[in-house]
Structures are given as structure tokens and as C-alpha cells.
Amino acid sequence: MSQRKEMVFVVDDDARVREAINELLESLGWQSETFAAAADYVAYAKPDLPACLILDVELPDINGLEFQKQLSDDVHPPIVFITGHGDIPSSVRAIQGGAVDFLTKPVGENDLVAAVRAAIDRDRIQRSARAELSELARRLAALTPREREVLPLVVSGLLNKQAAAELGISEITLEIHRSKIMHKMRAESLADLVRIAEKLRIPITHSRRSGSLQECPTRSP
Amino acid sequence: MAELNYRMISPSQTSIESGIRSLEGPEVCFAGQEQLIMPIEIEVHKPVEETLRDREHELSQLINMVPSHLWRLTPEGEPTFFNKRMVDFLGLDVPDMDKPGISRLEAVIETVHPHEAAEFRDTLNRCLVTGEHFTMRYRLRRADGVYRWMSSRAEPMRDPGGHIVQWYGLCHDIDDQMHAEEALRQSERQLQQMIDAVPVRIWSVTSMDGPVYFNKRYQDHFRAVIPDFEAIEEPRIETLLQELICPEDAPEVQRTLLNCFESGRGTVMRFRWLEKDGAYRWAECRVEPRRDQDGTIVQWYGVSLDIDDEVRAQEALRNRERELSLLVDMVPSNLWRLTPDGETTLANKHMADFLGVDLEDKRQLAVVFDAIFHPDDVDAVSDVLGRCLKTGELFSMKYRLRRHDGVYRWMSGRAEPLRAPDGRIAQWFGLCHDIDDQVHAEEALRRASEQLARATQAASLAELSASIAHEVNQPLAAIVANSHACHRWLSAEPPNVERAKITAERITRDANSAADVVSRIRALFRQAPRARSSENINHLIGEVCQLMADGIAAKGIRIETNLEPDLPSVALDRVQVQQVFVNLVRNGVEAMDGAIVDGARALQISSLRDGNDAIRIEVRDAGTGFEDTESVFQPFFTTKQHGMGMGLAICRSIIESHGGRLWMANNETRGATVAFTLPLEASEAP
Structure with a gap:
């Protein structure tokens, strides 16, 4: 079985378990890296691949659940917990903390494979979402200041006339800005642009149905 | 003038004198002779002339011989005669008195x-005028200038x-009499002064x-006490009783005195x-009679x-004594001396x-003390007490004492010596106090604790199973993963036999490891005699x-071994002793890992001979050490966050089942050392 471009990290203080899980993962075609302690894992320079972290709950340097909490602030691969004696509160805590699964040793091959696969899939999705977002952010950064002013008005659903009045410019000018925005953001339709704006968390500042227009009298005659 | 020659006898008839008396005036007699004179015999008349001569002679003799001064004055007071004794005394006769300028009387x-x-002068002059008898005492100058007291009388x-x-x-x-009287008065005065001066109150009474x-x-x-004392003419005992003595005491005093007098x-x-400040003060009175010769x-x-x-x-002393005695009696402990x-x-x-x-x-006390100790304690008590009495060290022990109803009760007794200034x-x-209830309570507690321990042991089986699960689970987890891997390697196209082999070996290894854990735990609970093999401890x-x-090594800790070469082999349970080592090493490593240790983080393991019949192994860490080096051996005692606290307890029971000992001591500098011995002659402990 050829090696996939995927990575599995294993942190367990028991050398025998570490060794065996590593063996199993490799036999299943995954690249695997094992660590005896959480600190070793942190220190390791991880390759930019979809990955999964198999984490023993009982670690010598830190409790696995604590470690999960520490990791939550950063970007990290999804976690699959393994434990000698799993208890319900711990597993609930782990899952709530974003863990993919909470497996009890000895871990069966199917469970392990399913968990690892789910974790790596989730990582892949997260990674592509992160990649897309950064591309969109790059496109947004390419807009001119005026275009960045026009964008929220357009995605809020204002008519060109309304948006032009809002900014005190002519409708024609606004249409030019709008067309440039569509091009720069590579939006195929207004709906597409709206979806992109959502991803970029651009706030909807105006509603067509809100009373804001009455409050803001048009400057055009 | 007719005179009578006579002899006379005094009324007491003790002396007879003879003399001559004038017949005309028989009342005229020798001056100074105051006694009545009874003439008893009249002798024959003598011829007047002869008689006169004789009489003159006798008279003169008599006058000069009487041991007194006789003298005669004129009605005007002029001396006309001094008898010889007077002349001798004064060194002057009447004619010597005639001095120019002054009368004889003045002389x-x-x-x-x-x-x-x-x-x-006054008295004499008055007498001369009135004719009263003159009587006076005065000092008269003797010829040598010494004044002597005289008692003088004169009649006309x-x-x-x-x-x-x-x-x-x-x-x-x-004079002599006067001095004697003076001396007597002096003596009396001194006596009086003394009586008045002594700081006691003296009284005397006849009835x-x-x-x-x-x-x-x-x-x-x-x-000072009785306001109208001066009005009391003659104080009597009654006065004392009424005025002075406390009314409560007066009747008793009266009774005592009456008894006394009777x-x-x-x-x-x-x-x-009563004292002058109105307060009553205590007095003591001693009464003694004086008896005459009869x-x-x-x-x-x-x-x-x-x-x-x-x-x-x-009284204060008595009160204090009473209080102390009360205290001694009232303290709810037994006190003895x-x-x-x-x-x-x-x-x-x-x-x-x-x-x-x-x-x-007191005799009873001594006798009782010989028989109050419980027969099982009496020897120990007398040993300890005897030693204490000899050496002076404090006595402190627990023993049973027999109560009056024959029940023995536990006592905690202590005694200390009181030393004289010289150290003797x-x-x-x-002091001993009853701790019987306490002892029984402790015993009950101990029984309860034992029962609890047994119950805990039973209950902890469940808990222990969690621990066992962990111990066994690790190799099991490895086995399961390895067996899956092995299967994968063999199922691969083409099968990876090399990897499959490796994983299969690991499966065997881990399975044995799990089996060892299981049998170790079974041994722990069954404590069945185990087959022992002869092992070289250094190899182990x-x-x-x-x-x-x-x-x-991952923790940055170094293991240093200091093994004595050529140690004899020891018969031991390989798995158990290995488990002990693993446990001790792990403990030591964890102790150092938890501690902030500067310098070398080294775990020292040494083996050496311990006497002729044992070897000793020491595991010395440089960690934090232990507060209580004994309680660590209690099951479930743990200083670790994730430990079960069984390690050292199990280690100790393993070593003890080998007939050895396992103990722990904190190092002088830092950390602790766990040491155990294994006897060379294997002994099968139960």
C-alpha cells in the first residue's frame, strides 16, 4: 500500500503502545510520528499535510485533556483520544473540546481507522476552508478604498441608486465600482459575492427594508 | 532625892536589868526606855552617899554604853549634854559647840x-514651842565627814x-537599815519596771x-479599750470577761479559769x-498558781x-494546706508519693x-501497693520502676491497676523525682490517670480499623482492578495494535513478512508482560509460595x-550503578523482584522529575553485602524526599497525582515474602533512599 500524503502523530508515554500503534498506522499506509510526551510533539516541526493527532489521556507531563485545551487557541490537527480507562465525563469533555473520537485501549483496527480517517478528512476540509479564506482575503485586499466602501452596500442588497445616493456618487460611477468588485473578487453573480462577503465576515450595514433610507435623505434631486 | 536600887525584868522576861530609880518620880527613867518596867525586887537601901556615887558611876556607864546617841537640851533648845557615843560620832562635845556668832543649836x-x-530646824523649833514629841529621820555628819542616817526622838x-x-x-x-531599805525599794522598782516593761500583759489575783x-x-x-476604765475601782476577772474578751470566747475562758482555780x-x-482599733486579736494566756511552803x-x-x-x-498556713490537700484530693487523677x-x-x-x-x-497503703498491679504487668512495672528509682529517670508507662471491686483498669502512670538541693x-x-475507657476505645478503633482495612481490601479489589486494567491494558493495547498490524503486513500485496515477524515477536513479548502482571497480582492476593530461581542480583x-x-533518559535523568562484584546468587521470584526494582526506579525518577533539582539528576542504585547472610540493595534519588517515611508503605498512600498508592506497599510485601526487609529513609542532603535486603538463605515466608 502506497503512502498517502497524510500524517498521523501519536503521543503516548508507553513505548510498547506507541510502537504498536505506529506499526499499525504504517501497515495501513499512514505516515506516523510518535512522541513520548506532549512537549516533544509541540517541539516537532510538522509537515504541511492533512494530519491527525492520536493523544493518550494519561501523559507523563500533562493530562491529555489539558493539552487539548492548550492547543485549542492555535491551528492544530483534529484529535483522537485513546485512554486506558475511559470515563464518560472525560469523553464528553474531549468531544466538547472538539475531539473527533475518544477510544478505549485496546483500540480495534476498524475504530482506529475510522477515527483517523474522519480526523484527517476534517483536517482536510478545515485546511481547504482556511486556504479559500486566505485567497478571498487576498482578493479583498486588492480592492480600492472606495470599492471596499461600495462592497457592503451592494451585498446588503441596496439598489444601485440607493447605494449611489448613500455614498453621494452617481449611479453610473457606482455601477463601474460594482463591476470592478465583481471582477476582483471573482464573483460570478451577486449571490456569489454575497457568499464571499459572508465568508469574509463583511457586515451587512444596510437593509433595503430598514428605515435607514428615510433617515438618510437622498442628495440627488 | 531618894533613889531606889532595883533590878528589872522586861515583859518578855527575857532580860533582867538592874538599875537605880528615883523614888520621887518613878516614871522618870532612862530616856529611850519605852517599855514598861516591872520592878520585881527592892534591895536594901544603901547609904545615900555611897549609893549616889555608885549610881553616878553606873548611870554614866549606862549612858555612855547604850548603842545610841543620847542628848539633852534646854527648853530653849540649847544642847547641854551629849553622851560619849554621840561625842565620838560627831567628834564634838557640847562645849565645842560654842562658836562665836551662832548658838549651840545652830551649831x-x-x-x-x-x-x-x-x-x-523647823520641826525642832515647833516641838520646843508646842512640847510635842520630836521624831525625825535625818542624816548626821560623822566626825569623818560622812553623813549617816539617824532616827531621832526627843521628849520634854x-x-x-x-x-x-x-x-x-x-x-x-x-544608816545601814536605810540603805537596805533603799536597795529593797530599788529592787522593787526594778521589778516593777520590768513587769511593766515586758511586752506581755501580766495579772495576778488571789481568787x-x-x-x-x-x-x-x-x-x-x-x-485604750474600755472608755470608762478610770471609773473602775478594782478591776476583776469579770471585768476582763465582760469588757475585753470576745463574747464568743468569754464563756470558755470563764469555764477554763474556774476549772483552773478549782x-x-x-x-x-x-x-x-479587743484591741484599741476595735478589732479582735488572738491572745494566749498562761495561768499558774503560786503556792506557799505548805x-x-x-x-x-x-x-x-x-x-x-x-x-x-x-491559720493561713492551715488554709493553704487545706486547699492544697483539697486540690490533691480533688484532682481527678491518682497521686502518690x-x-x-x-x-x-x-x-x-x-x-x-x-x-x-x-x-x-499507712501500713495498709504499703501492703496494698504490692498487690494492685495486674499479674501480667507487675513484673514490667517493677522492672521499670526499679530502674527509674535507681537512675532517676522519669517513670512513664501504662499498666493495669486493680480497683477496689477487683476490676483491673488501664492506667497511664508517670513519676518524677524531687531532688534536694544537693541533687539527691x-x-x-x-500521677496516674485512668485511661481504661480510652484504651478500650482505642482497641475498638483498632478493631474497627482492621475491619475497615479488610473491607477496604475487598472493596479495593474493584478499584485495584482499575489499576490492574491499566497495568494489563498497556501491553494488551500494544498486542491488539500489533496483531492488526501483523495481519495488515501479511495481507498486503506483496505480504511484508519481515514487518509481520517483528510485530508477531512484539505480540509475544507484550503478552508475556501482561501475563506477568496478572500473575504478580494473583501472587499479591494469594501470597502463595512461588517457585524461586537462583538469580544474580546485579544482572537483574x-x-x-x-x-x-x-x-x-528522556527526562534528563542518569542512572548510576554501584554494584559490588561477585555477590552470591539469591533465590528469588524473578518477576516480583524485578517489579520491585521497576517500582523503586520509577518512584525515584518521578520524585526527581517533580522536584526542581539543580545539579546532577542521578538515580543511584547500589548492591552490597549486608552481613554474612544477606545482600542489600539501595535506590537513592535526589528528589523531594518524604515527610513520613513509614506511611508511604501504607496501601493507597501516594504523593503522585495519578498513582494508586500501591507500589511501595506491594514492594514491601514482596520483599518480606522473600524474608528480607524494605525501608525508606530521607537522605541527609536531598531526596530519599529506599533500601531492601534479601537473605542468602531463601526462607519461605508465609
Whole structure:
């Protein structure tokens, strides 16, 4: 079985378990890296691949659940917990903390494979979402200041006339800005642009149905 | 003038004198002769001339021989005759008195002591005028200038017409008598002064009802206390009783005195009397009779002393003594006192009540003390007490004492010696209190604790199973993963036999490891005799170090071994002892890992001979050490966050099942050392 471009990290203080899980993962075609302690894992320079972290709950340097909490602030691969004696509160805590699964040793091959696969899939999705977002952010950064002013008005659903009045410019000018925005953001339709704006968390500042227009009298005659 | 030659006899008929008396005036006799003279015989008349001569001679002789001064004055007071003794005394005869310028009388007065001279002159002059008898005492100057006391009398002789014809005087020397009297007075005065000066109150009385003599101090006392003392003419005992003595004590004093006077025996009594500040003070009175030669009581004497301070001091002392005694008796403990030889000399009431002895009977106390200890304790108590008495060290032990009803109760006894200033032991003071209830409570607690321990053991099986699960689970987890991997390698196209082989070997290894854990745990619970093999302990240590080197090195800890070569082999349970090593090494590593240790983080393992019949192994860490090096051996004692606390307890039972010992001590510098011994001659411990 050829090696996939995927990575599995294993942190367990028991050398025998570490060794065996590593063996199993490799036999299943995954690249695997094992660590005896959480600190070793942190220190390791991880390759930019979809990955999964198999984490023993009982670690010598830190409790696995604590470690999960520490990791939550950063970007990290999804976690699959393994434990000698799993208890319900711990597993609930782990899952709530974003863990993919909470497996009890000895871990069966199917469970392990399913968990690892789910974790790596989730990582892949997260990674592509992160990649897309950064591309969109790059496109947004390419807009001119005026275009960045026009964008929220357009995605809020204002008519060109309304948006032009809002900014005190002519409708024609606004249409030019709008067309440039569509091009720069590579939006195929207004709906597409709206979806992109959502991803970029651009706030909807105006509603067509809100009373804001009455409050803001048009400057055009 | 007819005269009568006569002999006379004094009324007492003791002396007979003879003399001549004038027949015309038989009342005229020798001056100074005051006794009536009874003529008893009249002798024949002598011829007048002869008679006169004889009489003259005798008279002259008589006058000069009487041991007194005789003299004669004119009615005007002029001396006309001094007898020879007087002349001798004065060194002057009548004619010598004739001095120019002064009368003879004045010359005589000159010989009188200047102190009495004026009185002498006045008295004599008055007598001369009135004809009264002259009588006076005065000092007269002797020829040598010494004044001597004289007692002098003079009477006038009158003619039939009643006119004074002559004054006849007589004076005799009373100087010695005067001095004796003076001495007597002096002595009396001194006595009086003494009686008045001694700081006691003295009284004397002849009878219960008679007037009482009080010395000055007593009188002063009265004066200060009784407002109208001066109005009391003759103070009596009754006065004392009424005015001075505390009304509560007065009846008793009266009774005592009455008894005393009736029986004729002295007495001592105490009572309170009133003092000038209005307060009563304690006094002691001693009463003694004085008897005359016949033994008849003539006087009673009493001496009263203020003893208030003494009485109050005694009272305070008694009170204190009573309080202390009360305290000693009331403390809810048994108190006792021993001589340095161990003889009991005192026990408090609490103890007497406990033992049921009478405190008054000291003998009983000693006897009882021989039989109060429980037969099982008596030897130990006498050993310890005997040693303490000898060495002076404190006595402290627990023993059972027999109560009066025959029930033995546990006591905690202590005793300390009281030392004299020279360091010798003077007394032993002991205290023991009843701890029977406490002992029984402790025993009950211990039983409960044992039961609890057994229950815990049973209950902990469940908990232990969690621990066991972990111990067994690790190899099992490895086995499962390896077996899946093995299957994968074999199922691969083409099968990876090399990897499959490796994983299969690991499966075997881990399965054995799990099996070992299981049998170790079974051994722990069954404690069944195990097959033992002869092992080289140094090899065993080496294997463990190798086994654990990975994890230890990862923590930056070094293992140093100091193994004595050529140690004899020991018969042991390989798995168990290995488990002990693993446990101790892991503990040591964790202790150092948890501690902030500067310098070398090294775990030292050494093996050496321990005497002829054992070897000793020490595992020395440089961690934090332990607060209590014994409680760590209790099951479930743990300092670790994730430990079960079974490790050291199991280790100890394993070593003990090998007939060895396992102990722990904190190092002097840092960390702790766990050491154990293994006997060379394997002994099968139960």
C-alpha cells in the first residue's frame, strides 16, 4: 500500500503502545510520528499535510485533556483520544473540546481507522476552508478604498441608486465600482459575492427594508 | 532625892536589868526606855552617899554604853549634854559647840545634812514651842565627814507644874537599815519596771472574785479599750470577761479559769481580745498558781501574749494546706508519693477511693501497693520502676491497676523525682490517670480499623482492578495494535513478512508482560509460595536499567550503578523482584522529575553485602524526599497525582515474602533512599 500524503502523530508515554500503534498506522499506509510526551510533539516541526493527532489521556507531563485545551487557541490537527480507562465525563469533555473520537485501549483496527480517517478528512476540509479564506482575503485586499466602501452596500442588497445616493456618487460611477468588485473578487453573480462577503465576515450595514433610507435623505434631486 | 536600887525584868522576861530609880518620880527613867518596867525586887537601901556615887558611876556607864546617841537640851533648845557615843560620832562635845556668832543649836543643825537641815530646824523649833514629841529621820555628819542616817526622838521632861524642864533626846544610827531599805525599794522598782516593761500583759489575783492586779501594759490596754476604765475601782476577772474578751470566747475562758482555780492546776488558753482599733486579736494566756511552803495556793498569776500574727499565719498556713490537700484530693487523677526506696508514703483521696484503702493507715497503703498491679504487668512495672528509682529517670508507662471491686483498669502512670538541693532524690511524685475507657476505645478503633482495612481490601479489589486494567491494558493495547498490524503486513500485496515477524515477536513479548502482571497480582492476593530461581542480583538490576533507560533518559535523568562484584546468587521470584526494582526506579525518577533539582539528576542504585547472610540493595534519588517515611508503605498512600498508592506497599510485601526487609529513609542532603535486603538463605515466608 502506497503512502498517502497524510500524517498521523501519536503521543503516548508507553513505548510498547506507541510502537504498536505506529506499526499499525504504517501497515495501513499512514505516515506516523510518535512522541513520548506532549512537549516533544509541540517541539516537532510538522509537515504541511492533512494530519491527525492520536493523544493518550494519561501523559507523563500533562493530562491529555489539558493539552487539548492548550492547543485549542492555535491551528492544530483534529484529535483522537485513546485512554486506558475511559470515563464518560472525560469523553464528553474531549468531544466538547472538539475531539473527533475518544477510544478505549485496546483500540480495534476498524475504530482506529475510522477515527483517523474522519480526523484527517476534517483536517482536510478545515485546511481547504482556511486556504479559500486566505485567497478571498487576498482578493479583498486588492480592492480600492472606495470599492471596499461600495462592497457592503451592494451585498446588503441596496439598489444601485440607493447605494449611489448613500455614498453621494452617481449611479453610473457606482455601477463601474460594482463591476470592478465583481471582477476582483471573482464573483460570478451577486449571490456569489454575497457568499464571499459572508465568508469574509463583511457586515451587512444596510437593509433595503430598514428605515435607514428615510433617515438618510437622498442628495440627488 | 531618894533613889531606889532595883533590878528589872522586861515583859518578855527575857532580860533582867538592874538599875537605880528615883523614888520621887518613878516614871522618870532612862530616856529611850519605852517599855514598861516591872520592878520585881527592892534591895536594901544603901547609904545615900555611897549609893549616889555608885549610881553616878553606873548611870554614866549606862549612858555612855547604850548603842545610841543620847542628848539633852534646854527648853530653849540649847544642847547641854551629849553622851560619849554621840561625842565620838560627831567628834564634838557640847562645849565645842560654842562658836562665836551662832548658838549651840545652830551649831548642831550644821551637822545635819543640808537636805534635812531646814526641816530639822523647823520641826525642832515647833516641838520646843508646842512640847510635842520630836521624831525625825535625818542624816548626821560623822566626825569623818560622812553623813549617816539617824532616827531621832526627843521628849520634854516637865516639872510637876507642867513646865518643860529639859528635852531628852535619843537618836540611833539607821544608816545601814536605810540603805537596805533603799536597795529593797530599788529592787522593787526594778521589778516593777520590768513587769511593766515586758511586752506581755501580766495579772495576778488571789481568787476568782478578788481584785486583779494588772501590769502597766495591761492597764494601758484597758485604758485604750474600755472608755470608762478610770471609773473602775478594782478591776476583776469579770471585768476582763465582760469588757475585753470576745463574747464568743468569754464563756470558755470563764469555764477554763474556774476549772483552773478549782483544780489548782495551771492552764493555757487562747481567746480573742479587743484591741484599741476595735478589732479582735488572738491572745494566749498562761495561768499558774503560786503556792506557799505548805503547798497552799496564795496567788494566781497570768501572762497574756498577743499571738494574733502567729495565729493568723498558722491559720493561713492551715488554709493553704487545706486547699492544697483539697486540690490533691480533688484532682481527678491518682497521686502518690514514694520514698527514694520506692515505698509509698502518700496517696490522694482519689487513689484511696479507687483502691478502696483507708488513707490513715499507712501500713495498709504499703501492703496494698504490692498487690494492685495486674499479674501480667507487675513484673514490667517493677522492672521499670526499679530502674527509674535507681537512675532517676522519669517513670512513664501504662499498666493495669486493680480497683477496689477487683476490676483491673488501664492506667497511664508517670513519676518524677524531687531532688534536694544537693541533687539527691528526696521524693518521687507520681500521677496516674485512668485511661481504661480510652484504651478500650482505642482497641475498638483498632478493631474497627482492621475491619475497615479488610473491607477496604475487598472493596479495593474493584478499584485495584482499575489499576490492574491499566497495568494489563498497556501491553494488551500494544498486542491488539500489533496483531492488526501483523495481519495488515501479511495481507498486503506483496505480504511484508519481515514487518509481520517483528510485530508477531512484539505480540509475544507484550503478552508475556501482561501475563506477568496478572500473575504478580494473583501472587499479591494469594501470597502463595512461588517457585524461586537462583538469580544474580546485579544482572537483574542491569536488565531493569536497560528496560527503563529510554523513559529515564528522556527526562534528563542518569542512572548510576554501584554494584559490588561477585555477590552470591539469591533465590528469588524473578518477576516480583524485578517489579520491585521497576517500582523503586520509577518512584525515584518521578520524585526527581517533580522536584526542581539543580545539579546532577542521578538515580543511584547500589548492591552490597549486608552481613554474612544477606545482600542489600539501595535506590537513592535526589528528589523531594518524604515527610513520613513509614506511611508511604501504607496501601493507597501516594504523593503522585495519578498513582494508586500501591507500589511501595506491594514492594514491601514482596520483599518480606522473600524474608528480607524494605525501608525508606530521607537522605541527609536531598531526596530519599529506599533500601531492601534479601537473605542468602531463601526462607519461605508465609
